[in-house]
Amino acid sequence: MRRALAGALGMLALQLPFAPARASDLYTIDNNFSRPDTRDRYTRQLLQAALDASSAQFGPYQLRTSPLAMERDRLMQEMVKGTLVNLSAQITSVEWEQKLIPIRIPLDKGLSGYRVSLIDRRHQAQFDAVRTLEQLKRIPLGAGRQWSSTAVFQQAGFPVALGNSTPGLHSMLAADRFRHFPRGMEEAVFELMVHGPAFPELALERGFAIYMPLPRYFFVSPGQARLAERLEYGLRALIADGRFDQMFHEFYDAMIERVGLRKRRLFKLDNPLLTPQTPLSNKAYWYDPFEHR
Template identity: 75%
Template structure:
């Protein structure tokens, strides 16, 4: 975000950036962003509701990496997951997901058995209690949450053999009526893409996560995402990361 704002300064002038101090669940954040008083800019995984009610800048800020989901499991059950070879087999294994999450809808529409919870902490308690066998998370979330929750659930582990991929872009969203801010971010991101800075920032931030999760060595089960807007820029290959290329 700051790189895009800096890159656009020649054309748009100086800016003032403040971070909101109030933590919010996703639904509350959407309501506050519509009003634009406490927060007017956020990077979030997209949904039709967010694209309808806010102004999206349709360039995936993480090159779609959030669409690669790594499961948290009871590590004693690794052999069960290592035996999974087909998407249909995987769909029969219940998974945990958040009630408000875009990925939950995509999993449900793809035919997965989804057990929903209200909070991340609650879902971890449900995983530890055996309410579902695996909890797909974004890669950096999986690493962070394994370390955060392993003290309460010592058997908690990253599943080692597969990743689930669905197109799931994370965009900058802007409060309605602030078109100049959205225009500025889009202009700045295009400058970063054109001169290679976008990719350098991406690799500086994510390469260690990609290595720690072993993404390039995993079987990847690919899903369509029927929840995406027709305006999703799936055809712009420079916008997306592919671990197999």
């Protein structure tokens, strides 16, 4: 009797539909996410919130961090392969949008485009005298060879001293190879703390800011469209329920006040290097701090 019952149960099990466990989506993020500055802490939190918001639709996920720190050009090459790293948050460029899958939602609502400058404090009077963009263009600045903002400065006619790395550019600034080093707000505050001990005259310039449309997107390796689709779905869910804006203001309102952005003279640059797909007309994606002063 028991053998017959066991056999019947076995046959029933074979007839039941089998639902395999859903595999986790694996995101290997670039090493920059392990840096302690505000921008990368914010982006990591936003990423996890977006993936959590997509879990009901897409299932489980895993997040790993690539063990290798890479400069931007090498990172893009590895992103194309998609083995060591398949996800990064970067200021956009035509090449990145062509070779990778961009998720065209500006992660910091375009705040990356607002630049304040690190200077030798002994040159502050030179910047106090600047009242027009043409006057500012006569003063040499420093920028990275591989940065999207560098091409914008060059196209606009600024004299640009090129460096291979952020620490190298700080050494060049200390040696008076150029007069100011435009940085994103959170980069400027963080780097002032890090590089100030070696260069006591390092300071945040007090009077002006530069703005260029310069969105920072998530990029996903080609051939991994599901990962991009899932991340975009999660970001849109955060926008729809207000959590995106809430996280943005929690991270950036204090930073905007700390650098006195709204009190600065603002010089605006066009960015002719943006792709036609840039969502400039979607006002929900962008934040203008000067509307709120």
